[in-house]
Amino acid sequence: MAHAAHGDEFEVLKFQYEDMDQQNDSYIVGMWCFLVTEIMFFGMLFLTYSFYRMNYQNDWFKAHEQLDWKLGGINTANLLFSSFLMATAVRQAQLKDRMGVLLRLGGVLVCAFVFLGIKYIEYSGKYEHHLFPGPGFAPEVSHFHGANLNHVQLFFGLYFAMTGLHGVHVLVGILVIGALAMMWVKGKKIVTEDYIPTELVGLYWHFVDIVWIFLYPLFYLMPNPSGPNSGGSH
Numbered sequence: 001m002a003h004a005a006h007g008d009e010f011e012v013l014k015f016q017y018e019d020m021d022q023q024n025d026s027y028i029v030g031m032w033c034f035l036v037t038e039i040m041f042f043g044m045l046f047l048t049y050s051f052y053r054m055n056y057q058n059d060w061f062k063a064h065e066q067l068d069w070k071l072g073g074i075n076t077a078n079l080l081f082s083s084f085l086m087a088t089a090v091r092q093a094q095l096k097d098r099m100g101v102l103l104r105l106g107g108v109l110v111c112a113f114v115f116l117g118i119k120y121i122e123y124s125g126k127y128e129h130h131l132f133p134g135p136g137f138a139p140e141v142s143h144f145h146g147a148n149l150n151h152v153q154l155f156f157g158l159y160f161a162m163t164g165l166h167g168v169h170v171l172v173g174i175l176v177i178g179a180l181a182m183m184w185v186k187g188k189k190i191v192t193e194d195y196i197p198t199e200l201v202g203l204y205w206h207f208v209d210i211v212w213i214f215l216y217p218l219f220y221l222m223p224n225p226s227g228p229n230s231g232g233s234h
Helices: 020-055 057-064 069-094 098-128 149-185 196-220
Strands: none
Touching (some): 020 149, 020 196, 069 098, 098 149
């Protein structure tokens, strides 16, 4: 057995593994298994979205005009930048550059809070205009150019469900990245001597980013199914 049961390495290498390569492979496989379950979960929501969109294309196009594609675009660029910062944080972890990692993780956290702040602005606007699905759903009918309001409500139901679920993942990301940053601040050997924990958190954050990359065009950049000259504000 090649257990490194003595000295500092013992704290990093767990007793059930032969060496660091085996331990890291196990961590990465476990993380990918988790991400696959998340992909399947979001996949069902995307499938549901596709089914209803095929059936209510015109009504959903009129409903999506109430979304601010500029705010969505800012959030998209914001998340892409945060992914870049996370990728470079992993690189700095490989180089054992403690301050470099902390600066980049701090940048990722700022981007995450900016993302949630913009979502709060968007959600507040929809709530004020009574676009939140449920008993309070009472939008200004003239804004939808004759669209079936039941289909409009279904659009906003999926919008809040899918972007809200994504927002929960962003919030979880903030907690996980915050915990990771604290371990770097305290110089915990589990992160300073092994870059894999930082890489695993990075994988999660990239997943959160990729989900949004799909959500943004589906909800904010919907093409006019009747052609470019048949109306629409985009």
